[in-house]
Amino acid sequence: MKKGILLIGLMIAAVSSLFIGVHSIPITDLFHLNVQQEFILWQTRIPRTVSLMIAGATASVSGLIMQHLTQNKFVSPTTVGTMDSARLGILVTMLYFPTASILTRSVVAFIFALTGTLLFMWLLQKMSLKNPIMVPLLGIMFGNVIGSFVTFIAYKKQLIQNISTWLEGNFATVTKGDYELIYLSVPLLIVAYLYAYPLTVSGLGEDLAINLGLNYRLVQLIGMTIVALASSVTLVTVGTLPFLGIIIPNIISVYYGDQMKETLAITAVAGSLFLILCDIIARVVIFPYEVSVSLIVSILGSLIFIYLLWKGVNK
Numbered sequence: 284m285k286k287g288i289l290l291i292g293l294m295i296a297a298v299s300s301l302f303i304g305v306h307s308i309p310i311t312d313l314f315h316l317n318v319q320q321e322f323i324l325w326q327t328r329i330p331r332t333v334s335l336m337i338a339g340a341t342a343s344v345s346g347l348i349m350q351h352l353t354q355n356k357f358v359s360p361t362t363v364g365t366m367d368s369a370r371l372g373i374l375v376t377m378l379y380f381p382t383a384s385i386l387t388r389s390v391v392a393f394i395f396a397l398t399g400t401l402l403f404m405w406l407l408q409k410m411s412l413k414n415p416i417m418v419p420l421l422g423i424m425f426g427n428v429i430g431s432f433v434t435f436i437a438y439k440k441q442l443i444q445n446i447s448t449w450l451e452g453n454f455a456t457v458t459k460g461d462y463e464l465i466y467l468s469v470p471l472l473i474v475a476y477l478y479a480y481p482l483t484v485s486g487l488g489e490d491l492a493i494n495l496g497l498n499y500r501l502v503q504l505i506g507m508t509i510v511a512l513a514s515s516v517t518l519v520t521v522g523t524l525p526f527l528g529i530i531i532p533n534i535i536s537v538y539y540g541d542q543m544k545e546t547l548a549i550t551a552v553a554g555s556l557f558l559i560l561c562d563i564i565a566r567v568v569i570f571p572y573e574v575s576v577s578l579i580v581s582i583l584g585s586l587i588f589i590y591l592l593w594k595g596v597n598k
Contacts, residue, residue, distance in 0.1 A: 297332050306319070333462075337555075338468075341516075342531075345528050347535075349506075350486075351486035353404070360400075361524075361528060363419075365396050367427075368429055369518045370518070392519055400510065406421065406425065453575045471513045479547050482543050523577055524558065525584055527580055
C-alpha cells in the first residue's frame with residue numbers, strides 16, 4: 284500500500300510540475316494549447332520534469348549503493364568525494380578542453396569520479412574506522428580537500444564564477460536538446476537492479492561475502508563504476524544535489540529493510556518525488572522568481588541528515 288502511495292504521489296507531483304512556473308499553463312487548457320503554451324510545455328516543462336525524475340532516482344540509488352559498499356548509512360557520492368572528484372574533472376576539461384562537448388566532459392568527470400571514489404575506499408580500508416559517524420566525516424574532509432583545490436585553481440584561472448554557476452543544482456535552464464545525456468542514467472539504474480543481490484551481499488562484509496561465493500572485489504568495482512558514471516552524468520547535466528543520496532535510502536530502509544532488490548525501485552521513486560517537490564518549492568517560494576533547487580535540497584537534506592546523525596550517535 285505504501286509503495287502505491289509513493290507512486291501516486293510521484294505521478295501527481297510530476298503532472299503538477301508541468302503546470303507550475305512564471306508562464307501560466309492552466310491544466311484546463313491542456314487539450315487546446317496556444318502556440319506559446321505548447322512551446323513552453325514541450326521545450327522546457329516536460330524536459331525539466333523528466334530530468335528531475337531521473338536525477339532524483341539516480342542520486343538516491345547511487346547513495347544506496349555507496350551505503351552498501353561502505354557498510355555505512357551516512358555516506359553518499361556527495362560525502363565521500365565522488366562529486367568533488369567529478370568537479371575536478373570538469374575543471375580539467377575547462378582548462379585544457381574548453382570547447383569539449385558535454386559527452387567528453389562527462390567521460391573526464393567519470394574518470395576523476397571513479398579515481399576519487401577508489402582512493403576514498405582505499406583510505407577507508409587503511410584507517411579501519413570503528414565509529415560509523417567518522418566515515419562520512421572522513422569523506423567530507425576528503426571531498427573538501429579536493430573541493431578547495433578546485434576552488435583555488437578556478438580562482439587563479441578566473442573560472443570560479445563559471446564552474447560555481449554551472450555545477451550548482453538548477454533545473455531552470457533545462458531545455459530540449461541539452462539534457463538528453465541524463466538518459467544514460469536509466470540503463471545504469473537497470474544494471475544496479477540486476478546486481479542488487481550481489482551488492483547486498485557485499486554489504487555484509489568481505490569475509491562473509493567471499494564465504495558465500497561472491498567475487499567481492501569485482502562487485503565493489505562494478506558498484507563504484509555505476510556510482511561514478513551516474514554521478515558524473517548528473518553533475519554535468521543538472522549539477523550537484525547534496526544529501527539526497529543519504530536521506531532517501533535511510534528513510535526507505537526504515538520501512539522496507541536493507542534488501543537492495545526490494546528497496547532499489549522504491550528508493551528511486553522516493554528520490555524522484557522528493558526532488559520534484561523541492562523543485563516546486565524552489566519555483567514558488569519567491570514567485571515569480573525561483574531559487575536553485577540545490578538550495579532547497581540542502582536546507583531540507585541537512586536538517587534530516589543532522590537528525591540521522593543524532594539518531595545514530597544516540598543508539
